[in-house]
Amino acid sequence: MGDMTETKGVSSQDPIRLYTQALNSYTEKVAAALALKGMPFARVVSEEPEDVQRWSPIARTLPVLEIDGRRKSDSIKIVKWLDELHPNPPLFSGDPRIAEAQRHLAEWSDDSFTWSWNRWRTARYP
Ligand SMILES: N[C@@H](CCC(=O)N[C@@H](CS)C(=O)NCC(=O)O)C(=O)O
Numbered sequence: 001m002g003d004m005t006e007t008k009g010v011s012s013q014d015p016i017r018l019y020t021q022a023l024n025s026y027t028e029k030v031a032a033a034l035a036l037k038g039m040p041f042a043r044v045v046s047e048e049p050e051d052v053q054r055w056s057p058i059a060r061t062l063p064v065l066e067i068d069g070r071r072k073s074d075s076i077k078i079v080k081w082l083d084e085l086h087p088n089p090p091l092f093s094g095d096p097r098i099a100e101a102q103r104h105l106a107e108w109s110d111d112s113f114t115w116s117w118n119r120w121r122t123a124r125y126p
Helices: 025-036 050-055 075-085 096-124
Strands: 016-020 042-045 064-067 070-073
Touching: 016 025, 025 075, 025 096, 064 075, 070 075, 075 096
Parallel strands: 016 042
Antiparallel strands: 016 064, 064 070
8 A cells, every 4th residue: 555556545656645644734834835936736635544654664754755656754854855956946944044043933833833733632532
């Protein structure tokens, strides 16, 4: 199922795939970045708990973005990767110090606000 050609609901015509669960706010950040850069993608939504380990065997988190068979996990790393692959339009400032501050702010938001929101959501809507 983790194989490119065997993933349910996705064809080999979809070179960019965003593996996720439903209601994953980290995924929406990546989806927004892809949309801003005009990169069409297929969303592959997990249907069973084993999908996380299959799609993300090292980080064991979703989202995972796959481009031409290469996969990356962690939304901030994915967004940085997108900027490397397709610099325009840029997602971070051209000033390296400001870009670093922007990435730190996004990481802080992920580790505090988004983390707390996810805890609340999964407790409220298991
Ligand atoms: N820092 C990661 C956090 C991703 C994350 O924590 N994802 C959660 C879902 S919101 C996850 O995959 N948990 C493992 C699981 O559900 O089994 C990112 O930004 O992508």
